[in-house]
Amino acid sequence: xxxxxxxxxxxxxxxxxxxxxxxxxxxxxxxxxxxxxxxxxxxxxxxxxxxxxxxxxxxxxxxxxxxxxxxxxxxxxxxxxxxxxxxxxxxxxxxxxxxxxxxxxxxxxxxxxxxxxxxxxxxxxxxxxxxxxxxxxxxxxxxxxxxxxxxxxxxxxxxxxxxxxxxxxxxxxxxxxxxxxxxxxxxxxxxxxxxxxxxxxxxxxxxxxxxxxxxxxxxxxxxxxxxxxxxxxxxxxxxxxxxxxxxxxxxxxxxxxxxxxxxxxxxxxxxxxxxxxxxxxxxxxxxxxxxxxxxxxxxxxxxxxxxxxxxxxxxxxxxxxxxxxxxxxxxxxx
Amino acid sequence: xxxxxxxxxxxxxxxxxxxxxxxxxxxxxxxxxxxxxxxxxxxxxxxxxxxxxxxxxxxxxxxxxxxxxxxxxxxxxxxxxxxxxxxxxxxxxxxxxxxxxxxxxxxxxxxxxxxxxxxxxxxxxxxxxxxxxxxxxxxxxxxxxxxxxxxxxxxxx
Amino acid sequence: xxxxxxxxxxxxxxxxxxxxxxxxxxxxxxxxxxxxxxxxxxxxxxxxxxxxxxxxxxxxxxxxxxxxxxxxxxxxxxxxxxxxxxxxxxxxxxxxxxxxxxxxxxxxxxxxxxxxxxxxxxxxxxxxxxxxxxxxxxxxxxxxxxxxxxxxxxxxxxxxxxxxxxxxxxxxxxxxxxxxxxxxxxxxxxxxxxxxxxxxxxxxxxxxxxxxxxxxxxxxxxxxxxxxxxxxxxxxxxxxxxxxxxxxxxxxxxxxxxxxxxxxxxxxxxxxxxxxxxxxxxxxxxxxxxxxxxxxxxxxxxxxxxxxxxxxxxxxxxxxxxxxxxxxxxxxxxxxxxxxxxxxxxxxxxxxxxxxxxxxxxxxxxxxxxxxxxxxxxxxxxxxxxxxxxxxxxxxxxxxxxxxxxxxxxxxxxxxxxxxxxxxxxxxxxxxxxxxxxxxxxxxxxxxxxxxxxxxxxxxxxxxxxxxxxxxxxxxxxxxxxxxxxxxxxxxxxxxxxxxxxxxx
Numbered sequence: 003x004x005x006x007x008x009x010x011x012x013x014x015x016x017x018x019x020x021x022x023x024x025x026x027x028x029x030x031x032x033x034x035x036x037x038x039x040x041x042x043x044x045x046x047x048x049x050x051x052x053x054x055x056x057x058x059x060x061x062x063x064x065x066x067x068x069x070x071x072x073x074x075x076x077x078x079x080x081x082x083x084x085x086x087x088x089x090x091x092x093x094x095x096x097x098x099x100x101x102x103x104x105x106x107x108x109x110x111x112x113x114x115x116x117x118x119x120x121x122x123x124x125x126x127x128x129x130x131x132x133x134x135x136x137x138x139x140x141x142x143x144x145x146x147x148x149x150x151x152x153x154x155x156x157x158x159x160x161x162x163x164x165x166x167x168x169x170x171x172x173x174x175x176x177x178x179x180x181x182x183x184x185x186x187x188x189x190x191x192x193x194x195x196x197x198x199x200x201x202x203x204x205x206x207x208x209x210x211x212x213x214x215x216x217x218x219x220x221x222x223x224x225x226x227x228x229x230x231x232x233x234x235x236x237x238x239x240x241x242x243x244x245x246x247x248x249x250x251x252x253x254x255x256x257x258x259x260x261x262x263x264x265x266x267x268x269x270x271x272x273x274x275x276x277x278x279x280x281x282x283x284x285x286x287x288x289x290x291x292x293x294x295x296x297x298x299x300x301x302x303x304x305x306x307x308x309x310x311x312x313x314x315x316x317x318x319x320x321x322x323x324x325x326x327x328x329x330x331x332x333x334x335x336x
Numbered sequence: 337x338x339x340x341x342x343x344x345x346x347x348x349x350x351x352x353x354x355x356x357x358x359x360x361x362x363x364x365x366x367x368x369x370x371x372x373x374x375x376x377x378x379x380x381x382x383x384x385x386x387x388x389x390x391x392x393x394x395x396x397x398x399x400x401x402x403x404x405x406x407x408x409x410x411x412x413x414x415x416x417x418x419x420x421x422x423x424x425x426x427x428x429x430x431x432x433x434x435x436x437x438x439x440x441x442x443x444x445x446x447x448x449x450x451x452x453x454x455x456x457x458x459x460x461x462x463x464x465x466x467x468x469x470x471x472x473x474x475x476x477x478x479x480x481x482x483x484x485x486x487x488x489x490x491x492x493x
Numbered sequence: 494x495x496x497x498x499x500x501x502x503x504x505x506x507x508x509x510x511x512x513x514x515x516x517x518x519x520x521x522x523x524x525x526x527x528x529x530x531x532x533x534x535x536x537x538x539x540x541x542x543x544x545x546x547x548x549x550x551x552x553x554x555x556x557x558x559x560x561x562x563x564x565x566x567x568x569x570x571x572x573x574x575x576x577x578x579x580x581x582x583x584x585x586x587x588x589x590x591x592x593x594x595x596x597x598x599x600x601x602x603x604x605x606x607x608x609x610x611x612x613x614x615x616x617x618x619x620x621x622x623x624x625x626x627x628x629x630x631x632x633x634x635x636x637x638x639x640x641x642x643x644x645x646x647x648x649x650x651x652x653x654x655x656x657x658x659x660x661x662x663x664x665x666x667x668x669x670x671x672x673x674x675x676x677x678x679x680x681x682x683x684x685x686x687x688x689x690x691x692x693x694x695x696x697x698x699x700x701x702x703x704x705x706x707x708x709x710x711x712x713x714x715x716x717x718x719x720x721x722x723x724x725x726x727x728x729x730x731x732x733x734x735x736x737x738x739x740x741x742x743x744x745x746x747x748x749x750x751x752x753x754x755x756x757x758x759x760x761x762x763x764x765x766x767x768x769x770x771x772x773x774x775x776x777x778x779x780x781x782x783x784x785x786x787x788x789x790x791x792x793x794x795x796x797x798x799x800x801x802x803x804x805x806x807x808x809x810x811x812x813x814x815x816x817x818x819x820x821x822x823x824x825x826x827x828x829x830x831x832x833x834x835x836x837x838x839x840x841x842x843x844x845x846x847x848x849x850x851x852x853x854x855x856x857x858x859x860x861x862x863x864x865x866x867x868x869x870x871x872x873x874x875x876x877x878x879x880x881x882x883x884x885x886x887x888x889x890x891x892x893x894x895x896x897x898x899x900x901x902x903x904x905x906x907x908x909x910x911x912x913x914x915x916x917x918x919x920x921x922x923x924x925x926x927x928x929x930x931x932x933x934x935x936x937x938x939x940x941x942x943x944x945x946x947x948x949x950x951x952x953x954x955x956x957x958x959x960x961x962x963x964x965x966x967x968x969x970x971x972x973x974x975x976x977x978x979x980x981x982x983x984x985x986x987x988x989x990x991x992x993x994x995x996x997x998x
Contacts, residue, residue, distance in 0.1 A: 049483070055817060056533040057824030065540050065828055080481045083533065084898045086689015087671050087678075091899060094685035120676045125685020167949035177676040198945040199674035200631065201938040205813035206757050212811070215630030215946070228832040229812060297830055335675075349919035350652075356915070357658050364665055367680060375677040378937045379668040386665055389658035396654065406918045411711040418710050419911060422703075422886070426907040429890070430900040438890075442883050449713055449879030468884075472891060480534050482895040 040276045043103050047078040048281075050267075051107040053092025055085045058203075059224075060108045063138055063265045066297075070288040075281070087124070088175070089113050094125025101132075101273035103281060109133055111264040112179055115321045119328060120177040128321065132273055133313035134282030136266035137289045138298060139306040140222040141238040142183035142259065143249070144171075147211060148233040155235040155255060158218065159193060166194035172207055172216035175199050176335045180220040183238055183261040185330040190258040197334050208232060222263050227302030238262055245299050260323065264306060266313065282310030345407040354393025361387035414448070421445070433487025438469040494616070497846020501854065506549055510851050513550040514858040517557025518564075524571045524702045524885060525892020527694055528558030528761075528801075532818040539821070544829045544841075548822055548848040552805070555818040556608045556855040559761060559798045560863070563600035567790065568593055568874040569719065571702040571885060575693050576761030576797035578927065579769040581701070583782060583789025591723045593871040596790050598732045601863020603743055603791035605856035606736075607798030610747035611754065612853030615802045615809075616846075622803075623810035626755045628962050631946065634758055635939030635957070636966035641763060641932045643973035644770050648924035656925045659916070663929020664936070666691055673938035686901030693762075695893035695902040696930055699909025700923040706885040707914050713878040722875035729864055735787055742772055742788050743795050750796030754803025757815050758935050761797040766928065768796030774976070798859075802852040809833050809845060822848075 050068075054060045064081050072079050084092040093114060096107035114131060117124045144155065152158040162169050173180020176199045184197055198216050200207050204225055211219045212231055223243050226234040234249045238259040242251055252259035267285055269278055286309045288294070295305045308316050364383040368376045396402075407415070425441045443465030447458050476482040500506065513535075520531035531554045539547035562574030567584030580600060587596040614622060629637075642660060649656020669680040670690025681687040709719070736743060746768040753764035772792035773782045782789050804815030805822065812833040814820040823833065831837055831844070838845055873881075893906040913923055946956045958964060 049481075055820060056536050057814070057817075057821035061536070062824055062828050065824075081537070082481050082483055082898055086692075086897055086899065087685070090671070090688045091686060091897070094688075095898075117676075121671070121678050123678060123681065123683060123685065125688065165949075170946060170948070170951075175674040175676065196945065196948045198631075198942055200942050201673045201934075202757055205807075205811075209627055209757075209807070209811060209813050210630055213627035213630055228834065228836060230834040230836075300830060301827065301832070347919065350655075353655060353658070353916065353919040353921055356919075357662060360662065361665070364680070374941075375672045375675045375679065378672075378933075378940070379665060379679060382661055382665040382668065382933070386658060386661040389654060389661055392654055393658060402920070404918070404920060407711075410714060414713065415707055415711040418707065419914070422907060422910070425890075426903055429903060438887065442887055445883040445886070446879050449710065449877075449882060451714075451879075465883075468887070472887070476891065476895060480895070481537075483898055484891070484894065485900060 044077040053089035074284045090124045097126045097130040101270040103277035109266045109268045131268040133268040134278045134310045135285040136308040138265040140224045141262040143234045143237045145219045162193040169195045170216045172198045172219045186259045224302035279310045348401045349404045350397030354390045357390035430485040434484040500847040501850035510553045513553030514557035517554035518561035521558030521561025522564040525888040529817040545844045549851040552852045560604035567596035579765040579793035586785030594728045597867040599787035599790040603795040604798040605860040607747045607795035608856035611799035611802035631942035638936035640970040645925040659925035660929040663926040664933035667933030695906035698889040699906040700913040702889045703910025704914040706882045746792045746795035747799040750799030751803040754800030761800045764800040765793040765797040
């Protein structure tokens, strides 16, 4: 059945394939010992995986430190985008890489902790990532329309108590900072409000607020600072936020809300400590440069200076908090 | 070439299409069989709608068959090796690496489609394939930082 | 405002605009590479440049890519970007008839017109349009999705039943990945790469480019080329006359593109499909659609190009990007410490207006490119299959991989390719499947969020029906569904033609 043409095709294909394969296998690299690798790190460009789309928060955080980090480490940093699954695709890729320090990933809290808790199979476990630095944070904040129904947090809480189940609080999907923080608020105050998960990220969420589709929104301080027509009623954490001096903390009113966003960098778990430390310290040093803190605060973010020695404990602390909130989250989201 | 294209293969498009869709819907419903919560409402409804529509097609295919020519020998001879080649390429792409697999596949495709089955034509195709592959490789990895696969077999990964 | 215009006319800016639009057109012109990718590729550079220059580059690239996608759509029946899908409906038949240049020029003129009108909306109507976009909440998005689904009927060539089934298939496939807002993975079969669901590019490339390439391969003995090259003269004047004398198509399409563009969830692909749909609906000779009419190309391209500047409206007015390239623009702004909103207009009016003007003027660059290049580009359709087919396949593979650096996406693309080829053989058109893929998440997330809004004092009807825009959309949806029946009564000639429109060549 085969015409002559088909007969020539296959053997030539095989010859061609083996030739090319042989050619390319011939390129090998010299190997170095473990100790040399650590001492010479870094001697090649480093890949920084951003687990989200270009232009987003993770991208911005990568770019923020990129050039200073390149100067400090003496090598190029190449940002690659591997988005999908709210970051899960990128992080599951990260944990598959060689732990040689030449691939790092931008991390986000709560995502890297809560995803494996909430989903059956994310492709990575929180422990498979070694965080080397946490450099930016933003506490959760309850946001409402400026000059709208509620001007203070007390008004909000009073109304919520007097009209149980009536108010809607929007948030970013489920199992995120939004419902975690709301869960803490509900837990410590006993109010009854409905949680409305919205898709598309913070932007559409704020639009829903402005458009009156939800009564309030639980996001972060970065969304309150400089946003038109949006006001923050209260922020999480133990101290007021520097660029929102008039906004009380939940704690002042007696409610225990500690959830915050945090951005950092991590490497696959089997990376040698020395390399991880070197990179993490470099990141922290970049954060201390002039102008960095001001730029962050102006954007509603704050510098976090958690280096490689404390990064893992930070994660562990958050994890304990989240684990305790899981039952309440399930209830909230049903 | 002669006008004779060989045997013609026809298929009842409604039957085949409907059958395929019903199978897909069934797979989806079976996969979601144990799940009990909201998350699965939408896919389940969609799968059921698909199953209904697929069954409708099956019925229509039985009542008033819509026979369509799917292949003739001549066409099949070219397309089928191509399709198989594509699948093989897809599988090997990440394992053997972008560069070797693409060079070979591209060259082979060009050579076969040129229908001049001489060694010279093969050589030209190989050159074209190599140049295009290497150019794309450099552009995407160096300029755009897109990590085209290097081949997991080489890296023991 | 005028300060921005003079800023835009500075030589450095004009050059940036011209180069970025051209670059965007080239990237958009390659099947497998998209506008988003083009803009993302610029990111390392735009973040380092001055904000105004960076923004102009992003805007130019975006608009350029929207036009560029039409080139392969017309010449080889393969959309270069998802937004050019509707352009294949009439663009390719024109090429087959030896009128490829007509198609390209039509695409150029209408892209320019769309970009211009969308840009004007951005310049003059931002505040009211942004205000309008705020009225869209989860219930509205749900109904938009439902309305969109009614387009399946017109995209299904031949059997309506098959079209609906295709749409259902697309919607089912769109559920792969993490459920919207519900944090649960579906149909991933243990592969973390699927957590992100099926991405648009691999799906589109798989459903259109691969079957097209395979079709070319299958027939290459009898048809070594798509079409023989035929020189034509006076094409530009002819097309321009056709479009300008009947301006309704361009105006209506640009308007649709603008409105759809300001909504974050929808985008250029939906804009152009909807616009094409409406063009058929309101045309006096609907049966010419799908067989090669410049009006069809114009409807699709004007809309997709208007949606690009329109997606910047919510970005600049509210800080909410209406499209992925707009998201990159947002990132560029934030990284320079500029927050979009009233403050930006007040304190950095120069930057804002320079950016806005660049989008208004990008249309002119497109016109120029189109006029100069069309007669050369059209020769691509005359390339032999042994050049075209491998190229289409290669770029399809690389493009699918490049979008998220995910190997699985290539697998998705190939699977869709084979599935698409089989379905094509069984006379299923791929359009409804793509529509299902795009609209599934919109419908579901709208549904999920809206359901959460139901509660004390807010009944089902309150949430889903008793809202002005929702009510209007419900009406539109019902009208759209019953239109074939209505039009049969009112306009006897139109009905069968509507079903025939959208038929792939």
